[in-house]
Amino acid sequence: MNPLFTTSYVDPDLDGVACAIAYAELLNATGVTATACVMGHPTVEAEFALSTLGVARPIQRESFLPIERVIILDASEPIHFEGRLVPEQVIEVIDHRQVNEAHLFSNAKVQIEFVGAAATLVAERFLKQDHVPSVKSAQLLQAAIISNTQHFQANTTTDRDSAMMQWLHEMAPLPDAFVQDMFAAKSDFTGEKLAHAMDIETAIFEMGDKRIGIVQLEMIGSDALVRDRRNELLQILESFRQQNNLDHIFLTILDIEAKLNRFVTVDRIMQSVLTEVLGVTFVENVGVRDGIIMRKEIVPLIKKSVVGPVTSFANDVT
Ligand SMILES: [Mn+2]
Incomplete structure (x- = not known):
């Protein structure tokens, strides 16, 4: 059998890194040899968690071509x-995104x-497998649960997240x-850290014939960030x-403390799409919306506005 690796997308966030590490641990505990990897640069938050919790860095890999199993x-x-x-x-694919292309991984569970x-x-x-991490x-x-749910404020948060948080907390707070x-x-986005963080946190979506960066x-x-560094x-x-080579781009900032999103873009088309789908009004290229909304929630709304209703894929949910 070809070597087996667990990983997330290039430049992974804390959720991706945590999942790759923990799932490799579970596989190895159940007799399946697997190695956790990261590609590109994990986010500042992921690096913070690894170093503060004293977790060994996953192996760095930049390619799995041509034969490895992932x-x-x-x-x-x-x-x-x-x-x-x-x-x-x-x-195998394990993910929690509504907009996904999991059906393209034809050999995957x-x-x-x-x-x-x-x-x-x-x-x-x-x-489920009765293994203690x-x-x-x-x-x-x-x-990772705290980070991805914006400390349980995100609309995507479910009782299952709270239940697993509680279970894990009881064994290792x-x-x-x-x-x-x-x-x-x-x-901390001082100086060059701002452009670096924005680079890592850019996701590109193809919607109809448009390429949109969020x-x-x-x-x-x-x-303060938007006030002092808008230009x-x-x-x-x-x-x-x-x-x-994008047609459109915008920035969405989730402010966990103020419990709102700030949207920044000079792109008039994106401004009007965001006004249409989220009711955000732009003043000097900045729009504010109360409550936390995440990119993965915004994407289907924008996609619907740009190309019509989202296709629902027949996911093989196990
Ligand atoms: Mn995630």
Whole structure:
């Protein structure tokens, strides 16, 4: 058998990294040899969690071509692998996105369920298979659930996320102040860190004949960022648009503390689409919407507005 790896998309977030590590641990505990990997650069938040919790870094890999077997977690679209594997190499998909292309992984067993974090699905696998995760994996999965649910404020949060959080917390609670420190760490966008974070947090979607870039930042203190660095934000967006050959681009900032989103774009078409689907009014290229809404929730709304109703795929949900 060819070697088996667990990984997430290129430049993974904490959910993707935590899932890759914990699921490899579960597989190995059940007699299936697998190695956790990351491609590209994990987010600042993921790096913070790995170092603060003392978790060994997953192996760095930049390609799985041509023969290795891969399990992808918190990911379900070939485009997010940037040609570093072919869909046929993927034997399993575990993800929580409504808009996905899991059907393109023709050899994979697929689990797509709409919970707040893919980490919840991995924690449930441990529970179902009657395996207790290591302390570090239990903590990493909790950090991922907290991160992906915006501390349980995101609309995508479900009772299953809370139940797995509780289960993991009882066996290995996170250190004091970990959550606060994690949110503060990911809100540090001083100097060049802003463009770097925006680069990592850019996702590209093909909708009809349009390529749309959506940059999502999660932070506390977004009012000051937008006030003090709006022109820089707009310039970064424009340079990303040109570099990635995009038709449209916008930035969505989830402010976990203020409990709102700020949208930034100079693109009039995107402004009017966001006004149409979310009721956001733009003043000087910035729009504010109360309540936290995540990119994965915005995507289907925009897709519907740009190309008509979203196709529902026949997912092989296991
Ligand atoms: Mn996720």
